[in-house]
Amino acid sequence: MAEIFDNLTLHTDAYEINMMQTYFQQGKQNRRSVFEVYFRKMPFGNGFGIFAGLEHVINYIKDINFTDEDIAFLRKDGDYSESFLKYLSNFKFQGTIRSAVEGDLVFNNEPILQVEGNVCECQLVETAILNIVNYQTLIATKAARIRLACDKDPLLEFGSRRAQETSASLWGARAAYIGGFDATSNVLAGKEFGIPISGTHAHSLVEFFQDDYLAFKAYAESHHECVFLVDTFDTIKSGVPNAIRVAKEMGDKINFAGVRIDSGDMAYLSKRVREMLDDAGFPNAKIYASNDLDEQTITSLKMQDAKIDVWGIGTKLITCFDQPALGAVYKMVSAENDEGKMIDTIKLSNNAEKVSTPGKKQVWRITEKKDGKSEGDYISFSDEDPRKQQSIYMFHPQFTYINKTLNDFDAKPLLKTIFEDGELVYNQPSLKSIKEFSNKVLSSLWPEYKRELNPQEYPVDLSLKCWQNKMEIIKDVHETIKNKIEKGKGEL
Numbered sequence: 001m002a003e004i005f006d007n008l009t010l011h012t013d014a015y016e017i018n019m020m021q022t023y024f025q026q027g028k029q030n031r032r033s034v035f036e037v038y039f040r041k042m043p044f045g046n047g048f049g050i051f052a053g054l055e056h057v058i059n060y061i062k063d064i065n066f067t068d069e070d071i072a073f074l075r076k077d078g079d080y081s082e083s084f085l086k087y088l089s090n091f092k093f094q095g096t097i098r099s100a101v102e103g104d105l106v107f108n109n110e111p112i113l114q115v116e117g118n119v120c121e122c123q124l125v126e127t128a129i130l131n132i133v134n135y136q137t138l139i140a141t142k143a144a145r146i147r148l149a150c151d152k153d154p155l156l157e158f159g160s161r162r163a164q165e166t167s168a169s170l171w172g173a174r175a176a177y178i179g180g181f182d183a184t185s186n187v188l189a190g191k192e193f194g195i196p197i198s199g200t201h202a203h204s205l206v207e208f209f210q211d212d213y214l215a216f217k218a219y220a221e222s223h224h225e226c227v228f229l230v231d232t233f234d235t236i237k238s239g240v241p242n243a244i245r246v247a248k249e250m251g252d253k254i255n256f257a258g259v260r261i262d263s264g265d266m267a268y269l270s271k272r273v274r275e276m277l278d279d280a281g282f283p284n285a286k287i288y289a290s291n292d293l294d295e296q297t298i299t300s301l302k303m304q305d306a307k308i309d310v311w312g313i314g315t316k317l318i319t320c321f322d323q324p325a326l327g328a329v330y331k332m333v334s335a336e337n338d339e340g341k342m343i344d345t346i347k348l349s350n351n352a353e354k355v356s357t358p359g360k361k362q363v364w365r366i367t368e369k370k371d372g373k374s375e376g377d378y379i380s381f382s383d384e385d386p387r388k389q390q391s392i393y394m395f396h397p398q399f400t401y402i403n404k405t406l407n408d409f410d411a412k413p414l415l416k417t418i419f420e421d422g423e424l425v426y427n428q429p430s431l432k433s434i435k436e437f438s439n440k441v442l443s444s445l446w447p448e449y450k451r452e453l454n455p456q457e458y459p460v461d462l463s464l465k466c467w468q469n470k471m472e473i474i475k476d477v478h479e480t481i482k483n484k485i486e487k488g489k490g491e492l
């Protein structure tokens with residue numbers, strides 16, 4: 001897949017390379033640092049997120065390499081010294097990446113991916129990692145919402161023509177499959193990722209023949225598996241009667257799998273069409289529906305008792321129509337100082353939500369031992385291990401009076417090591433097992449977190465150590481700034 005696996009080394013914002021040059025010129029390019037990716041708000045107001053993008057991140061990291069052409073481009077178009085360009089030409093990613101695995105549940109304000117390494121390599125990869133994880137996690141989450149709305153019905157991804165360019169449709173098809181779709185209409189995604197492909201036909205076929213009957217007949221003569229699109233002229237008066245006529249004429253020569261409706265009142269039409277198919281002796285022929293569908297229209301159609309069996313979803317899924325960006329950020333949480341000591345770092349803001357949590361961390365998924373059901377996520381420093389504790393004290397990081405102590409719990413780490421000192425150490429499971437895993441973890445979540453509208457907020461808590469450290473650092477930064485201003489050293 002040339003286009004999407006091309007070397008993406010320069011797929012970064014220029015400011016990342018600018019900062020790399022600064023660290024390099026200062027002789028600080030080997031200083032250690034840790035960055036973490038997290039998003040601040042649950043997308044679509046959903047109660048959970050589904051992580052996706054790791055496969056592409058792995059491909060990207062493995063291929064990082066400034067080619068001679070890249071260096072020549074930077075020499076010509078950038079403001080970079082020869083010594084720095086020489087450093088780049090020998091550059092290799094040698095850092096450590098820990099990440100949530102694809103298909104796992106993720107929540108706001110917790111690290112979902114962590115990069116540890118020298119400050120230059122950590123800086124370089126920010127843009128591409130955010131680009132990949134933001135998009136694919138958003139799609140997988142949207143797909144999971146749509147999956148929940150249509151229960152166990154077959155779900156087809158039709159988005160390629162409406163996606164934001166080619167790689168979005170391909171990786172989007174993959175993320176949608178992880179999130180719960182059964183098949184894609186994109187043939188290349190099928191070939192490259194092993195996603196089942198599925199396809200009916202378009203209105204153009206009927207327009208070409210200028211007649212429903214002739215079009216369906218011609219299609220049936222060239223295909224065994226037949227789903228006829230019945231709404232080109234008139235669904236009830238022409239499309240469905242002609243689909244039935246062709247199905248009867250062709251008999252066993254075809255599998256009359258069903259009809260697709262792509263416009264009009266789907267509740268009304270699907271009920272009428274169901275009656276017509278049943279009356280004609282085709283109770284097993286399915287009704288496919290497409291036309292700007294999403295979880296809300298599906299839920300509404302189900303409430304209207306629409307007789308739709310198979311759902312085809314394009315635009316609203318692949319463009320994440322109601323929320324086109326996840327907004328995940330990449331923040332430095334720890335860096336090596338002049339004495340060679342790792343110092344926890346923070347980004348402050350007047351907006352409490354935007355204050356980062358200092359220190360290199362791990363996220364623990366806490367479940368009740370007796371039923372395996374979710375109790376919340378617990379963010380600790382990476383050297384804390386709640387599995388060694390008898391009990392765990394969980395409290396809301398802002399409203400600390402909301403708290404609980406659990407005695408009989410399981411704790412599973414969310415972040416797994418993917419690259420260790422530049423080497424890929426993680427065995428990526430097959431796409432099918434990622435999808436199955438995702439389905440399984442979703443069943444550990446209480447239904448209150450899964451409802452489409454106004455779900456319960458899933459607890460994402462900090463360990464006491466993490467929380468106290470954050471509070472102390474906030475206080476220290478405020479005091480340092482105050483002292484500097486008082487001493488006249490920090491004019492604003």
Ligand SMILES: Nc1ncnc2c1ncn2[C@@H]1O[C@H](COP(=O)(O)OP(=O)(O)OP(=O)(O)O)[C@@H](O)[C@H]1O
Nearest residue numbers: 262263264265266267268291292293297300301304
């Ligand atoms: N019974 C229904 N309840 C809720 N939403 C519906 C129902 N029937 C259709 N819809 C949705 O309403 C939206 C508009 O449907 P409409 O039939 O007006 O589509 P359209 O694209 O304007 O039709 P056409 O393709 O004929 O121009 C679509 O998203 C469709 O899926």
Ligand SMILES: O=P(O)(O)OC[C@H]1O[C@H](OP(=O)(O)OP(=O)(O)O)[C@H](O)[C@@H]1O
Nearest residue numbers: 158202203262290291292293313314315
């Ligand atoms: O509605 P979406 O969720 O985006 O799903 C994809 C749409 O793409 C096709 O329409 P298009 O008008 O492009 O072609 P066709 O109807 O002639 O097949 C299809 O009929 C769907 O309506």
Ligand SMILES: O=C(O)c1cccnc1
Nearest residue numbers: 158185198199200201312
């Ligand atoms: O196969 C289909 O029916 C299909 C594929 C892409 C877009 N719309 C419909």
